[in-house]
Amino acid sequence: MRRWHLGSFKTLLADALLIVLAWWLAFWLRFNFDVAEADVRLAWLTTPLAVLGMLAGLSLARVHRHAWRYVSLADLRRLAAGVAAGAVLTTALVMIGRLEGFARSVFPISALLALVLLAGARAAWRSLGEGRLAGHQAAPGRQPLLVAGTLQEADQALRTLKGAAHWQVAGIVSPRPEDAGRTVQGVPVLGTTTVLDQIAHVQQIGTVLVASPAGSGLRRELLMRWSGAGLSLLTLPAADEWLAAEGPNLRKVELADLLGREPVQLDEQGLHQLFAGQTVLVTGAGGSIGAELCRQAARFGAGRLVCLDVSEFAIYQLEQELAAGFPALQAEYLTANVRESARIEALMQACRPAVVLHAAAYKHVPLMEGANAIEALRTNVLGTLHVARAAGRAGAARFVLVSTDKAVNPTNVMGASKRLAEQVVQAVAAAFGDTQFVSVRFGNVLGSSGSVVPLFTAQIAQGGPVTVTHPDIVRYFMTIPEAAQLVLQAGLMGRSGQIYVLDMGEPVKIAELARMMIRLSGKPESDVPIVFTGLRPGEKLYEELLADGETTDATPHPKLRVARTTGAPEDGAAVAQAWIEAAGAAPDAAAVRAWLQSRVPEYRPRSAGS
Structure with missing residues (x-):
């Protein structure tokens, strides 16, 4: 603190000396360097007034807070304002004295000279400092x-x-x-x-x-x-x-620098009002998106954060991270499976969350084909139904389902199960009018677990080959924080039953993505070959964010639109629950796909290579 006062005093003293110099120069210039004795007396008499008035003006403009070495154009503009205010105060102080014979043209001349001297001194000091820095950098x-x-x-x-x-x-x-x-x-x-x-x-x-x-x-x-x-x-x-x-x-x-866009503009005030002091429950909290949703909820001041995941290790890792990053956060870490309705109901009643963010899901397309098809339905559909109903019964104000672009015109079980989950949420919304149920669709997320980026990273580290299914396959990408922030924004804006679509920017060819990652690794493409393996079961060349015949409505947020979809069947939730629970332990995969087609008419199964 003592050094700061000493520096400020030196700056003030230097400014005062320059103001005195400007004041006397103004007299000399006014009288062409032939100043009469009477004018010299007036100059001596008014110098304290000039210094006092100008320093007061500079103080009003807070000029003395500027560090001379780092002076900028903004600082010089403030300096000019301070000199102008100082000139007015000086004129007032001198004119109050009614000094006979005082040349009033001294006022504007001295103000101009003061501005030149004060600005010049600061510019010279900065130039000197940068010169020293340049010499130091050349070392x-x-x-x-x-x-x-x-x-x-x-x-x-x-x-x-x-x-x-x-x-x-x-x-x-x-x-x-x-x-x-x-x-x-x-x-x-x-x-x-x-x-x-x-x-x-x-x-x-x-x-x-x-x-x-x-x-x-x-x-x-x-x-x-x-x-x-x-x-x-x-x-x-x-x-x-x-x-x-x-x-x-x-x-x-990094890869996110190449595929990223302008930062997401959030309604910070609205999100703080939504989360501040509230209990927030996140399912799938140990996953990439779920963990980021937890971080964002903590950032916006959640009073209590309930993190739920089926993986003990994932929830442990999240606990360690949030404890270090948000030490004051009141958090609870739970292991539970969203497929167990009684467990979810009991937890929801115990914590009574105001906001529920449902990110728990099976999302790997090829793995959910064949014998695992029923597992996609049990987690993505039944799990969503259990969490949504429990949220409504617990009196939650908002429920947000994290959906996917693969739910649009799906060609695989995973995408069809997520489309059915959207319908289930819409059906539940009709039963709980006090809760706002919203679904949010977005595409691939850079670096999320199970995505192509970690796979490519491992393949490149091993020297290749990097496997791409098709030279023309394209996908939409966004970063994990961007996806999570837009999910929260949609949850804040959404009305019950709406499905939000995120602006994913331009689609990226997966082959180009692979080449970018090879380049980022510092290796030439000749050292890491790219091999095309053919489309996998359920995979298509491009993903859509809207189904055929759907349109969107604009929202106040430039990166969010509302999809206008056909209404969900009134009995959708009950029929889905009854069929899935009656399907048994190992239903035939073809039977699962056939039933999915009956509930999701736009679902068109696609086999490998087709």
């Missing part, structure tokens, strides 16, 4: 770095890297040929991204900071063209990583 041990991006992106990156402990920016590489030869903050533009390898070779630099935003075409182009070619591609950390770090620690470009 041995600092790693040279190229910045790739537009001039605007490079400018932002250079500002971020000021004070970085390990990096020295040697040049900029722009996607625009007309930028070559220009400079940004004194750093030259050495050429275009099309010759990045040549520039890096000439400069003897192996590290490139990609300054373009996540999901941009330039970032994808740089990865596909240059990673695996002896260049290490880095990016700036995300906002949450900044909070945990002490400085601008760069990290490697």
Whole structure:
């Protein structure tokens, strides 16, 4: 605290001396450097008033809080406002004295000179500090770095890297040929991204900071063209990583950076009101999506979090993570199977949640074909029915089912079971008017358990081959936090019985995804072959977010739309429960598929390779 006061006093003293200088210069300029003795007397007499008035104006504008070394355009604008206020106060103080013969033109001249001197001193101090920093960065041990991006992106990156402990920016590489030869903050533009390898070779630099935003075409182009070619591609950390770090620690470009989009805009206030102080129950809490839903609920201030999963190990891992990340969170960790209605009913009555987020499900398409088909129905349909009914009976305000794009025109048992689960939720909604029942569909989630990304990662680590079912197969992707946040947003906005569809952006070819991941590993594609194995049972080339004949209605949120679907049968829940419970321990898979077709008319089973 003592050092802060000393620094502030030095700044105040320097400003006062500059204001005195501006005031006397104004007199000299006003009288062409031929100041009469009477005017000198007036200058001496009014100098304290000028200093007092100007310092008061600067204080009103809080100028003295600025650190000279890091002065910015915003600081200079505030300085100008402070000088203007100071000029007005100085004029008032002097004019109150009614000094005879005082030249009023001194006021604007002194104000202009004060602005020039004060701003010039700050700019000079910052330039001196940056010069010292540049000299320090040029010292041995600092790693040279190229910045790739537009001039605007490079400018932002250079500002971020000021004070970085390990990096020295040697040049900029722009996607625009007309930028070559220009400079940004004194750093030259050495050429275009099309010759990045040549520039890096000439400069003897192996590290490139990609300054373009996540999901941009330039970032994808740089990865596909240059990673695996002896260049290490880095990016700036995300906002949450900044909070945990002490400085601008760069990290490697990740898959989410290439497929990501603009950050999700959430109704933060509404979500805080929904969760703050409330009991929230999450099923499937040990899974990728369920765990992220737990994190988000904790972030929005849930008063009590009930985490439920059938896996003891998964719920244990979640307990360890949340205890470390949210030490003040009141949480309960339960092992239970959503297929056991009595257990779910008892737990729901005991905790009486205000919000239920139902993420428990079987989701692996090929595994749920054949002999496991009945298991998909028991977990995805009966499990959903049990949780939804229990939530309604316990008086929950909101119930959200995590659904999938595979529920649209399904070609596999898993997708058909999730479509039937949506119908079950709509049927239950009609029986519990005080609970808002909402379903949310989205596509593949990067890095979720059982998804293609962990599989590709393991295959690449082993040197390949990377197995892709078909060269033309495409899927929608989003990150785990993005998916979870949009699920919460839909739960906040939704009205009972609605099915929400998430904006998944542009679909991605799985073969291109595999090539991206190979490049990200730092290996050339020639070292890790891609093998096409053919479509698996129930798999189709592309997924849809809406069924045939369906339309959507816009919502206030740009990434959420409401699907208009045909109403669920009134007896849908009861019929589904009766058939599944009567099916026995090992029903014929063909019989399961036939019954599913009778309940989900758009379901069209597809065999492998068809």
